[in-house]
Amino acid sequence: MISLGILSATLLLALLLSVRGARRAGGTTSGTTSLEQWSVGNRGFGTIFVFMLLAGEIYTTFTFLGGSGWAYGRGAPAFYIIAYGAVAYIMSYWLLPAIWQRATAWKVLSQSEYFTRAYDSPALGNLVAAVSIAALMPYLVLQLKGLGIIVSESSYGAISANAAIWIGTTATVIYVVLAGVKGSAMTAALKDVMVLLCVVGLGIVLPYTLHGGIGPMFARIAAERPDFLTLPSSGMSPSWFASTVLLTVLGFYMWPHTFGSVFTARDASVFRRNAALMPLYQLVLLFVFFIGFAALLSVPGLQGADVDLALLRVTRDTFGPWIVGLVGAAGLLTALVPGSLILMSIATTLARILRPPREGQPADSATFARLLVPLLAGVALLFTFRGGSTLVTLLLMAYSMVTQLFPALLASLFPTARITAAGAMAGIVVGEAAVAATTLGGVSLTTLFPGWSHSVTDINAGFLALVLNVVAMVLVSRLSSPATATAPASV
Amino acid sequence: MTKPYRLLALIPAVAILGAPWFANRVEPRMLGMPFLLAWIVGWVLMTSVVMAVIGALDSRRS
Numbered sequence: 313m314i315s316l317g318i319l320s321a322t323l324l325l326a327l328l329l330s331v332r333g334a335r336r337a338g339g340t341t342s343g344t345t346s347l348e349q350w351s352v353g354n355r356g357f358g359t360i361f362v363f364m365l366l367a368g369e370i371y372t373t374f375t376f377l378g379g380s381g382w383a384y385g386r387g388a389p390a391f392y393i394i395a396y397g398a399v400a401y402i403m404s405y406w407l408l409p410a411i412w413q414r415a416t417a418w419k420v421l422s423q424s425e426y427f428t429r430a431y432d433s434p435a436l437g438n439l440v441a442a443v444s445i446a447a448l449m450p451y452l453v454l455q456l457k458g459l460g461i462i463v464s465e466s467s468y469g470a471i472s473a474n475a476a477i478w479i480g481t482t483a484t485v486i487y488v489v490l491a492g493v494k495g496s497a498m499t500a501a502l503k504d505v506m507v508l509l510c511v512v513g514l515g516i517v518l519p520y521t522l523h524g525g526i527g528p529m530f531a532r533i534a535a536e537r538p539d540f541l542t543l544p545s546s547g548m549s550p551s552w553f554a555s556t557v558l559l560t561v562l563g564f565y566m567w568p569h570t571f572g573s574v575f576t577a578r579d580a581s582v583f584r585r586n587a588a589l590m591p592l593y594q595l596v597l598l599f600v601f602f603i604g605f606a607a608l609l610s611v612p613g614l615q616g617a618d619v620d621l622a623l624l625r626v627t628r629d630t631f632g633p634w635i636v637g638l639v640g641a642a643g644l645l646t647a648l649v650p651g652s653l654i655l656m657s658i659a660t661t662l663a664r665i666l667r668p669p670r671e672g673q674p675a676d677s678a679t680f681a682r683l684l685v686p687l688l689a690g691v692a693l694l695f696t697f698r699g700g701s702t703l704v705t706l707l708l709m710a711y712s713m714v715t716q717l718f719p720a721l722l723a724s725l726f727p728t729a730r731i732t733a734a735g736a737m738a739g740i741v742v743g744e745a746a747v748a749a750t751t752l753g754g755v756s757l758t759t760l761f762p763g764w765s766h767s768v769t770d771i772n773a774g775f776l777a778l779v780l781n782v783v784a785m786v787l788v789s790r791l792s793s794p795a796t797a798t799a800p801a802s803v
Numbered sequence: 804m805t806k807p808y809r810l811l812a813l814i815p816a817v818a819i820l821g822a823p824w825f826a827n828r829v830e831p832r833m834l835g836m837p838f839l840l841a842w843i844v845g846w847v848l849m850t851s852v853v854m855a856v857i858g859a860l861d862s863r864r865s
Contacts, residue, residue: 391843395819398847402812405854527835534829534837541837543823550823557820581862588855591847598844 315466315637322506322641323483326499326648373458376507376646377620379597383604385619387540389548390601396557397594400564405587407565409580410725416575422661423571423717430724433733439740440717441661444568447710449695451567452654456481456696458620459647465624466640468633477696480648485689488652488659499652503645508596510642515599518606518626526602532609546770555772562778563715569650569657655692659684712751712774716743719782731785732792739785746777808860815850819843 382390411426418429423444428437459480460473471479523529533540543550565571577583600623607614607626614622627639663681719739723731749755750773757776758769818825826842833841 388837388839391822391840394847395822395843398850399816399819402816402850402854405812405857525835530829530835530837538829541829542827542839550827553823554820584858584861588851588858591851591854594847595844598840601840 315468315633315640318634318637318641319463319467319471319644322644323479326483326502326645373455373462373643373647373650376511376600376643377458377461377623379600380604380607380623381620383601384608384614384622386548387537388543389553390604392553392557392560394594394597394601395553396560396564397597398591399557400561401587401590401594403561404565404590405584407725408574408583411565411571411574411721412577412580412583414724420575422657423568424661424665426571427717427720427724427736431720431733431736433737436720436733436737438665439737441665443713443717443740443744444661445658447713448568448654448658449692450710452651452658452692453695455647455651455654456692459644459651460696461620462624462640462643462647465621465628466636466643468628468636474697477693480644480651481689481693484648484652484655485686488655488685499645500649503642503649506638506642506645510639511596511599511603514623514627514639515602518630519602521630522606522610522626529602529605529609533605536609549767549770551767552770552772555770555775559715559772559774559778560711562718563711566714566717566721568661568714569653572657572660573653655685655688656681658688662688712747712777713744715774716740716747716777716781719743719778719785723785732789734792735785735787735789738788739781742784743777743781746780747774750774750777806861809857811853811857815846815853818846818849822846 379390379393382393414430415426418426420426420429422441424437424441427440428434456477460477463471463476463480464473467476519526519529523532530541543553565574574583603623603626607622611622611625611629614625624636624639624643628636659681662684666680717740720731720736723729723736756769756773757764757771760776761769822839822843826839828839829837831838833845836844
């Protein structure tokens with residue numbers, strides 16, 4: 313009952329904060345908001361707000377439950393989760409200001425619009441939008457499923473997973489429709505404080521109370537499972553680690569909602585400051601791993617998808633309902649904040665396609681985008697309740713899908729590369745087909761090159777798709793007729 | 804190359820991507836953590852320092 317009260321209070325507080333944040337931003341809760349204000353906060357966010365949005369999107373239920381679950385179930389391969397962020401932030405120092413500069417000059421609001429404008433090709437924009445929506449839906453479903461697990465576990469079963477998903481989705485729809493991106497940023501601040509307190513607190517307290525400290529905990533794991541804390545020589549081997557980190561880095565800012573957060577910045581220096589701040593934030597994941605490793609020794613036996621329960625189970629077994637309620641509330645927000653941004657991103661993308669802005673018409677598609685939000689949430693609920701256990705497969709495919717947009721994005725920043733719209737489209741189509749073949753068809757480098765060294769066959773299959781993507785993009789660009797081809801626009 | 808100090812960013816990137824080849828072992832443990840994890844965490848921290856230095860040098864130049 314105590315934990316249930318904490319969960320309910322958190323949900324209400326998140327709702328109040330988001331609406332209040334939107335009101336202070338200038339009447340966003342009224343019906344007259346422009347799509348630019350609703351979706352990118354009139355491009356007026358400073359370092360702290362952009363930091364909260366980017367961090368708010370990066371710490372999702374995957375990091376909260378999945379990070380500790382991977383440490384519990386796989387050991388050293390989980391370390392890739394802490395590694396890729398730092399490399400992505402290095403890339404962001406140069407990549408994000410370049411995107412922001414173009415997006416602001418062109419007044420674009422979504423990723424697909426960016427591509428439309430960069431290559432002067434609505435067809436390419438629509439292809440990118442289709443890829444975006446196809447990749448975001450399983451990502452949203454993952455947040456909703458995670459939300460169900462968190463609330464049902466931390467309420468000791470008082471609320472079923474399905475009921476939690478209904479309540480959480482309804483709350484998300486209300487605050488997305490009312491508050492837009494400013495509401496998400498305000499709730500992200502609440503979430504980040506709660507996640508920091510819970511994760512750092514548990515990450516220090518659990519190893520000490522259960523095992524006498526972090527050193528003794530790792531000493532026990534090393535004694536009981538000597539290979540658990542290093543990468544194996546095959547499978548999730550060193551070449552798997554490096555290729556997965558690199559592939560994830562390239563896809564890191566390709567998620568449409570992350571790409572959209574770039575548009576909210578006041579100026580380009582915001583990203584340069586964040587490139588130094590964000591790696592420190594990444595270290596929160598270290599404490600997530602400590603929780604997973606502590607659970608490995610004290611609640612052994614979780615198998616398959618149940619490893620995601622490691623954090624909540626070890627908390628329930630060790631602490632009383634007050635702490636369980638607080639941890640559940642932090643987990644609830646790790647599902648709601650990214651979920652709201654994903655919903656907003658899909659709605660903005662769809663609204664601009666179905667109702668493109670016309671010359672001389674002041675009214676834009678903000679109201680229409682808001683009407684789409686409950687409809688899209690309904691579709692996500694349908695997938696959540698009907699989806700099987702192939703969610704991880706879908707998520708990995710979604711990550712590979714958005715990464716296929718990277719070559720065309722990079723080419724858009726270098727007009728001298730002479731990549732045409734037809735070339736960019738060919739690259740994306742070939743890349744996506746290769747992703748489908750590797751994830752759904754089970755094709756891997758091991759099946760393609762049997763007998764080759766593990767250092768080659770363990771490379772992430774997404775790389776193969778990326779190589780084919782670049783080859784197709786360059787070839788078709790060279791073959792495109794110079795008279796009809798559209799190369800990337802300059803600012 | 805007008806700003807060669809920007810190449811500093813390659814150091815943490817290579818150290819993190821190459822972690823399995825440079826540090827795939829448990830001993831010596833650091834702050835209680837296995838060496839591989841400690842190596843990655845150390846270079847994530849260094850990323851922050853390096854990017855702050857590059858940012859400061861860039862703003863002095865502009």
